[in-house]
Amino acid sequence: MKRLTFNRKLFALPYGVLSALFVIVPLLVLLYFAFVDGDGKFTFENFADIFSKGTIKVLFYSFGVALLTTVICLVIAYPLAMILANSRFNKSALLVMMFILPMWINSLLRMYALKNLFIELLQIDTGFFMVLCGMVYDFFPFMLLPIYTIFVSMDKSLIEASYDLGASPIKTFFRVKVPLSMPGVISGIIMVFMPTVSTFAISDILGKPENIMFGNLINYWFTKNHWNLGSAYAFFLLILIGITMIISSKLTGGKAKATTGGIL
Amino acid sequence: MNEQKHNNPNEQKSLHEKTDKIIEVVGVTKVFDDVTVVDDMNLSIKRGEFVTLLGPSGCGKTTLLRMIAGFETPTSGKIFIGSKDVTYIPPHKRGINTVFQKYALFPHLNVFGNIAYGLKNKRIFDKTITDKKGVEKDVYRKFSKKEIEEKVKRALKVVGLEGYEHRDVNSLSGGQQQRVAIARAIVCEPKVLLLDEPLGALDLKMRKEMQLELKAMHKNLGITFVYVTHDQEEALTMSDRVVVMNDGVIQQVGVPKKIYDEPSNAFVASFIGESNILSGTMIADYNVSFCGEKFRCLDKGFEKNEKVDLVIRPEDIEISEQGQLEGKVIDVVFKGTFYQMEIATEGYEFTVQSTVGRKAGETVRLAIAPNSIHIMKKLRTTNTFVTVLDSDTSIELCGGSFEIINDGSLVKGDRVKVTIPFDKIELTDDESDGIIGVNVAQTLYKGSYYQVQIYTDTDEDFYLDTDIDWDIDDRVGLKIKPEDIILQKLEEENEEADV
Structure with missing residues (x-):
C-alpha cells in the first residue's frame, strides 16, 4: 500500500498558486496592455508618451520628493532608534509602540486629519510642504523599525571592545555603531523610497494640482479608461524602481539582505 | 584601640608606596538590583603576575573583571591601576585591554582592521619641544601607517596567524578568531591583559593547546594577566596565583599547589580537584577522629572536640593491609593511568585513586597518612x-x-x-x-x-x-x-x- 507522505514542497503550493494568480498573471497582463494600442495592435506609442516634456518633469519631481522624504526620515529615525534601543529610556519597548501605533490607523484618515490640522491650526495651505510632511509622517515607521531592530540586536560586547581598545564614545559611534547599523539603514531606505516614489493618495489629498506625482498620472490614465497608457506608465516605474534597487544593493554588497528578507 | 591607630596609616602607605602592585581592589562591592554580586572585596595583583579568578558561574568573577576593565562601576570601594585611582575612569582611558568571552571581533573589519583598531586610537610620545614662552612640552603623535603594519604583522606572528591580514573574520574558525582577539589586545601593549573565559568556546584539544600558548605568551610578553575561568584545571595549570571565589566573596588566594594541598575550607576543597570531604572531630592537637577511628594529623590549634571539615585527596589514600579503615570496593573505573574506586567504609564512601585496581565487592583496608589529612575550620556549625x-x-x-x-x-x-x-x-x-x-x-x-x-x-x-x-x-x-x-x-x- 502506498503511504501518504508529506512532501515539504507541498506546503509552498498555496503560495505558488496565489503568486501566479495575483502577481505573475497581472504583470503579464500589464505588459500586454503596455505594448498594444486601443485596438490591440502592437505599438511603442504608450512609452513614447512618457517621454513628452510634462511627464518627464513629473517623474523627476516624484523621485525628488521620494528622495527628500527618505533623507528626512533617515535623519530623524537614526538618532531616535539609537535612543529607543537603549533600555534606560525605553523600558518594555512602550515608546517604540507609540511610534508604531499610527500604522494601525488608516493612512487616508490620517492624511485628512493632517490636512485639517495644517489649514485650521497652522494656517498653512496645501502644497509641496504639506505633501512632504504627509509623506514623512506616513512612512516614518518603516524607516524607524529596521534601524531600531538592528540597534536592539547589536552585540554590546562589540561596543565594549571598541572602548576597551581606546576608542572614545564618538569614535566608537562612527567606527563601530554606524557600520554595524548599515543593513538596517539600507532596508529602511528601500522600505521608504519604494512606496513614496509611486504613491498618489498623499499628493492628491495634501497637494495642489502642480504637486502631482508619477503615481497620480498612472491613477489618472486608469480612471480615464486609458488602460494602455496607464500600464505603460506603471511598467516604466516598475523598471525604474527595479534599477534603483539593484544599484543600491550592488553599492552595499547585498548587506541589506538579512533585514529585507532578500527582496533583491 | 592602639593597634587600630597603627594599622590605618600603614594601610594607606602600602597602597601608594608599593609600585610592584599593578592592580589594587579595595573594599569593592557591586550590587545589581538588590543582589550583591561582589561583596567587599580586597585584592592586589603584582606586576607581571598571571592571576586567575576561579569560581562557579554567578560567583562574581566576571563582574570583578568588568569593574577592572571599566565596563561596570563599583557600588562602593575603589580600584587602582598602577597606584592611580581608576574607579570612575571610562574604559578607553584605562590603558588595559580585554579578551572577550565570545571574542567580540568587529564583523565589518578584516583581520588587519581588527588588530589595527586599537593602534589607530593610540597616541605615543614623539618629542619634547620648547614653545615660544620657553616652556617644555611633550608632543604626542599617532602611529604611522608603516608602524601599524609592522605591529600587526608581529602580533599575528605571536599568535601564529602569519599571512592572515586580509582574511574576513567571519570566515575564521573559533580557534583562529580567539587568536585574532588575543592579537588585537596584546598589540596595544597594555599594562594588564584581562581575559574573560577566553577558551570557553573551544573544544578540549584546542583549549589545551591555547592554555600552553597563553602561558608562553605571558612569559614572553611580560604583561600582567588577569584570567577568569570556572575550569579549575585550567586555573591550576596556567596561573601564578589563583583567587577562588564564591558568592561574591574570596574564599582563598594562593599559588595553585597551596590551593590544592591546603584548601582553606570545604568549598575550595570540593571545587578544586576530586576530593573526599568529611566531617570529623579534633580530639586534641594532631589528633582527629572520623569514621569511628582516630587518626594522626599535622594540624593543631583547634578547640578540644571541635567539629571540623577535613579533606583527603583520592590519590593520598593507600590500599594496604595495615590500613586503619576497613571498606568494601563498590565501583572500579579505569582512567588510563590509574584506577578510580569507590570504597564504602563505616560512615563514608571514599573515592580512591590507585595504580593497582581491586575488584568490586572485595574488602580492603585503607591507610591514610597524617600528612594526607588536611583539616579545615567549619564555615558554620x-x-x-x-x-x-x-x-x-x-x-x-x-x-x-x-x-x-x-x-x-x-x-x-x-x-x-x-x-x-x-x-x-x-x-x-x-x-x-x-x-x-x-x-x-x-x-x-x-x-x-x-x-x-x-x-x-x-x-x-x-x-x-x-x-x-x-x-x-x-x-x-x-x-x-x-x-x-x-x-x-x-x-x-x-x-x-x-x-
Missing part, C-alpha cells in the same frame, strides 16, 4: 539569626512566621537569638509545603549525607544536613519543627555584643 517574636508563639524569620515552643518567658516583640542545628531543617519538594520558599545554592557530599546551602528571598543563608541530594537552583520549601528552634532572649542593651 549552626544557623544563627537575630529576630523578633511576631506573636507569643511564633517568630518572624526570613519572611516567614515559624511556630516556636514558648516556655512563657517570651512575649510578642521580644528580640531573640535563634539557633537551628544543621540536621533539624527539613526541605520539601513543593514550595507550598514549607513555611517559606527557598533556593538551593549548593550541595556538598559529606560521605553519608549532603550538606546543602540554601538562600532565602531575604538573602539569608541556611546550611542543613540531609540524606537527599537537592538540585542546585531548585525552588523548594523549608520548614522547621517548633521544638528544634533554640531561642535565647536578647536584652536590649547587650544585643550588639550577642549578635
Whole structure:
C-alpha cells in the first residue's frame, strides 16, 4: 500500500498558486496592455508618451520628493532608534509602540486629519510642504523599525571592545555603531523610497494640482479608461524602481539582505 | 584601640608606596538590583603576575573583571591601576585591554582592521619641544601607517596567524578568531591583559593547546594577566596565583599547589580537584577522629572536640593491609593511568585513586597518612539569626512566621537569638509545603549525607544536613519543627555584643 507522505514542497503550493494568480498573471497582463494600442495592435506609442516634456518633469519631481522624504526620515529615525534601543529610556519597548501605533490607523484618515490640522491650526495651505510632511509622517515607521531592530540586536560586547581598545564614545559611534547599523539603514531606505516614489493618495489629498506625482498620472490614465497608457506608465516605474534597487544593493554588497528578507 | 591607630596609616602607605602592585581592589562591592554580586572585596595583583579568578558561574568573577576593565562601576570601594585611582575612569582611558568571552571581533573589519583598531586610537610620545614662552612640552603623535603594519604583522606572528591580514573574520574558525582577539589586545601593549573565559568556546584539544600558548605568551610578553575561568584545571595549570571565589566573596588566594594541598575550607576543597570531604572531630592537637577511628594529623590549634571539615585527596589514600579503615570496593573505573574506586567504609564512601585496581565487592583496608589529612575550620556549625517574636508563639524569620515552643518567658516583640542545628531543617519538594520558599545554592557530599546551602528571598543563608541530594537552583520549601528552634532572649542593651 502506498503511504501518504508529506512532501515539504507541498506546503509552498498555496503560495505558488496565489503568486501566479495575483502577481505573475497581472504583470503579464500589464505588459500586454503596455505594448498594444486601443485596438490591440502592437505599438511603442504608450512609452513614447512618457517621454513628452510634462511627464518627464513629473517623474523627476516624484523621485525628488521620494528622495527628500527618505533623507528626512533617515535623519530623524537614526538618532531616535539609537535612543529607543537603549533600555534606560525605553523600558518594555512602550515608546517604540507609540511610534508604531499610527500604522494601525488608516493612512487616508490620517492624511485628512493632517490636512485639517495644517489649514485650521497652522494656517498653512496645501502644497509641496504639506505633501512632504504627509509623506514623512506616513512612512516614518518603516524607516524607524529596521534601524531600531538592528540597534536592539547589536552585540554590546562589540561596543565594549571598541572602548576597551581606546576608542572614545564618538569614535566608537562612527567606527563601530554606524557600520554595524548599515543593513538596517539600507532596508529602511528601500522600505521608504519604494512606496513614496509611486504613491498618489498623499499628493492628491495634501497637494495642489502642480504637486502631482508619477503615481497620480498612472491613477489618472486608469480612471480615464486609458488602460494602455496607464500600464505603460506603471511598467516604466516598475523598471525604474527595479534599477534603483539593484544599484543600491550592488553599492552595499547585498548587506541589506538579512533585514529585507532578500527582496533583491 | 592602639593597634587600630597603627594599622590605618600603614594601610594607606602600602597602597601608594608599593609600585610592584599593578592592580589594587579595595573594599569593592557591586550590587545589581538588590543582589550583591561582589561583596567587599580586597585584592592586589603584582606586576607581571598571571592571576586567575576561579569560581562557579554567578560567583562574581566576571563582574570583578568588568569593574577592572571599566565596563561596570563599583557600588562602593575603589580600584587602582598602577597606584592611580581608576574607579570612575571610562574604559578607553584605562590603558588595559580585554579578551572577550565570545571574542567580540568587529564583523565589518578584516583581520588587519581588527588588530589595527586599537593602534589607530593610540597616541605615543614623539618629542619634547620648547614653545615660544620657553616652556617644555611633550608632543604626542599617532602611529604611522608603516608602524601599524609592522605591529600587526608581529602580533599575528605571536599568535601564529602569519599571512592572515586580509582574511574576513567571519570566515575564521573559533580557534583562529580567539587568536585574532588575543592579537588585537596584546598589540596595544597594555599594562594588564584581562581575559574573560577566553577558551570557553573551544573544544578540549584546542583549549589545551591555547592554555600552553597563553602561558608562553605571558612569559614572553611580560604583561600582567588577569584570567577568569570556572575550569579549575585550567586555573591550576596556567596561573601564578589563583583567587577562588564564591558568592561574591574570596574564599582563598594562593599559588595553585597551596590551593590544592591546603584548601582553606570545604568549598575550595570540593571545587578544586576530586576530593573526599568529611566531617570529623579534633580530639586534641594532631589528633582527629572520623569514621569511628582516630587518626594522626599535622594540624593543631583547634578547640578540644571541635567539629571540623577535613579533606583527603583520592590519590593520598593507600590500599594496604595495615590500613586503619576497613571498606568494601563498590565501583572500579579505569582512567588510563590509574584506577578510580569507590570504597564504602563505616560512615563514608571514599573515592580512591590507585595504580593497582581491586575488584568490586572485595574488602580492603585503607591507610591514610597524617600528612594526607588536611583539616579545615567549619564555615558554620549552626544557623544563627537575630529576630523578633511576631506573636507569643511564633517568630518572624526570613519572611516567614515559624511556630516556636514558648516556655512563657517570651512575649510578642521580644528580640531573640535563634539557633537551628544543621540536621533539624527539613526541605520539601513543593514550595507550598514549607513555611517559606527557598533556593538551593549548593550541595556538598559529606560521605553519608549532603550538606546543602540554601538562600532565602531575604538573602539569608541556611546550611542543613540531609540524606537527599537537592538540585542546585531548585525552588523548594523549608520548614522547621517548633521544638528544634533554640531561642535565647536578647536584652536590649547587650544585643550588639550577642549578635
